[in-house]
Amino acid sequence: MILIFAYGAVLLSFASGLLALMMNQRQLLLELSRYWFKKFPDTHARYQRLLDAGLKERRYFHALRLAVFVLLGLSGIFAFLAGLSVLIGKEAVSDQIGLGLPWLPWHVRFDGLSGFFYLIIGIAVSAVSLYGPGYVHGYQENRHPFAVLGLFTGLFVSGMLLVLLADDAFFFMIAWELMSVASYFLVAFQHENPANRRAAFLYLLMAEVGALAIILGFGVLASFADGFTFDALRAAKLSPVWASIAFALALLGFGMKAGIFPIHVWLPEAHPVAPSHISALMSGVMLKVALYGLIRFCYDLIGAPQWQWGVVLLIVGTLSALGGILYAMMQTNLKRLLAYSSVENIGIMVMVLGLSMIFMDTGHPQLAALGLLASLFHAFNHALFKNLLFLGAGIIQHQTHELNIELMGGLIRRMPHTSKLFLIGCMSIASLPLFNGFVSEWLAFQTALQVDVLDNGVLRSLIPVAAAALALTAALAAACFVKVFGLMFLGRSRSRHSDKAHEVKDKGMLAGPSLLAGLCFLIGIFPGLIISLLNRVAGQLLGQALPNDAALGWLWLAPVSSEQASYAPPLVLIAALIAGCISFWYLRRSPATVMRRAEPWDCGFGGLTPRMQYSGNAFTMPLRRIFAKAWIVDEQIEKDMQGALNQDVGAIRYQLQIQDHSWPRLYQPIAQGVNKSAKQIGRIQTGNIRVYLGYSFVTLIFMLWVIS
């Protein structure tokens, strides 16, 4: 039953991709129907009329698009149901599919961990399929064919779902590549722009390098096991050194996909150029699939994580979190900013995962369960609010044809619904209480504060530093999203486009984000719903769940013990409502104090213009100055002087370019090294046939010598 749901989700997403291909087959269908009705003329006259009407040009495209997204949405619902039922059922189910090579059937296993990620994908895909029809409506069919978009979206989703089902290394890699390659085509969708092609190629390159590392990781495990099924890999006995090598390869491979600093560079390039609902899926879901891979590999396949790996994850995660948010803050392109913020959030997840590994190896499985839970919960929350924000960004791009936040402003009056949804997203991601982002961050702090149980002095002082960095990250994230919301939605509009923007007409485009925003709030108030599910995942994976299920009730959240820490969001909400209502009621009761509207204070000079507002660069200037070393900042100010003594400033030109450190420090040396070695190798290519024959001869002699 559970597997039927899971397979159903995969097949439906696959079907939605295939159905999109029918976009170009209208003529064929038309002829087919004519042929059919000619053969059986009188029986189906009613259907004929219906079909003819359906095959009219505009109707057909519209209906087909809708059908594709309906299938995708059904796939999302099936995935959600599958995930929920396996989490409630507590039992892992396994199966074999006779596809692929005859002696290598695909092994399938669906357990709590996969189920939880199915849940994430299910919610995200459902929201996206509500949103999609309205969004793709704007694409011109001849320039951006829907067939391509729909096909690869379907393949991409089914690839992600299959990765989660895989129970042997071959199947895993096939599904993984399906996901990577399909998403490459989605990134390259608007390929008329050279920057997009570049971004897509970078993405493909890094995805393939990552895949290579994952294959090598599986190879290391497999060389100690008999076979490539995960059961065999689980049974493999590795020496600590080989286990660490496998871990390093897995971290490289999955980290490249997840966007861990400094191998995150494809993320800020690829996310902005993909269509918004695709970037929502990539950022909200695909990164989580990479996290799933890492968890599966370290906790399940290798078996016992070592605390040193935890330290590595802790450091890498902290760097990603801090680096991600600092870079995010300086971006002017909204989707780029969101991509960098994904790096930050993945960093938080990895960091907490590291804590969990440390606790696991030092013999505190309960705390390890808490860490794993916090990490997975943050993954869930991030999927919700990042999806919401990307979909919101898509709406804004759709309505203003602009993604530069410096050119927006005042959208709160023109797009009231979008602005409310976006505000909820911003509040969740800034981890404010009552919203879901706060709960997972709270759990992360609770995990880090249990450091007292450790014996190792280095760890004991390292983990508080990481907690401090987490606190800084959270505060910077709040500043970053105040900037985003404040500049885009508040104030006065800074450009013609944003001045003329209006709310989206399409109901679905608002329904998708509304679903996510509602969940953000619901999970923020009742985190127990998800945490009790997650506790089962931890129980299956670590063999140890959080102690008392009663303490994780719907009202209270007390992960360690109610003496140590507790949080009751429903009570907080009630108290907030009471406080708000009392002050509201008390102050509004006198009719003499009705609000009056007037011009804002302009220091008596008259005429405030939108250009007098703070810009994004101005907003972040103090932070840019404080953390100056974090970026490569190129700031140029040119002044045109005029007047009698050349003392008056006529015009000022201001240029600001901010670059990621990882490009010149890491990638350019690698690229140069590759070029150089290619040149060196080029030397032996003389183009002379005699030399080549000589090479063959020498090789032959050498081989003979080796063999004999």
Next chain:
Amino acid sequence: MGDQLMNWILAVIQTVLFVALSPLLAGWLKCCKCRLQNRKSPSLFQPYKDLIKLTKKQPVVAAQASWLFTISPYIIFSATVLAATVVPLVAVDLPTSASADVIVMVGFFAFARFFLALAGLDIGTAFGGMGSSREMTISSLAEPAMLMAIFTLTMTASTTNLSVAIGHVVNDGLVLRPSFVFALFALILVAIAETGRVPVDNPATHLELTMIHEAMILEYSGRHLALIEWASQLKLMLYGVLIANIFFPWGIAESFTAPALAYGLLAITGKLALLGLLLALSETLLAKMRLFRVQEYLGFAYLLGLLGMLSHIILEAAR
């Protein structure tokens, strides 16, 4: 059940007391400062009079202000009141402090600040943006420093529940902990920065180049302004109580009997009066620093917090 109800009533009374007394602390501070600067001081109850006056006035709102601008004062005030419910003022072990711990309290401050900064950006004047930008910068440095200082306490008491932690400190008696000394100084520095007091921000000035808090609320008037002013007075008192009750918790009521509660109230009043006097003294002696010196100041606070934590781990939690 009856006991439980009584505790809840006490918790509500404590919160109301918090809200009601906060203007008094502001008045006391102003009085001390005036005396120290050889000026004639206003009445101790002047802040109450100001608040009442403001609530009776008709608020004027800028023409292009959105709904966020008018709703923000209520959110800011409510969030600050919620933060006040978490902090034990007179007695520990009240039920409200179990529903939210100290991390949630910091979260409430962040909540209030988020909306304050957004409200600053809403009208689209340069001042508002300037204030928001500075406020977010300072707070993003101050918040981690504050968490570090508080984590030192929570790790000593191995709980993030403020009430339990303070109870732990009381019951331990007078133990000299080096980590607490660091944490105390870190928290004092953060408190000064977060409440906009002198070396960081000057609450008494409207000089455009130096304003932080005042720049954001420049467009507010009437009851909106009253709420924001009250919230910032409440915040000042919150920090005062935090410092007083975490590091010098003696006198706080541990049982809910009338004499204990009265003694607790008396103790906290005395502690706050002393803290107010010290703050007035430091405000008189120090000059405001340049905006770009603030990061050094807060970096120092952060470092102190971290040192506190490390010295707790290395020196005190010996096993």
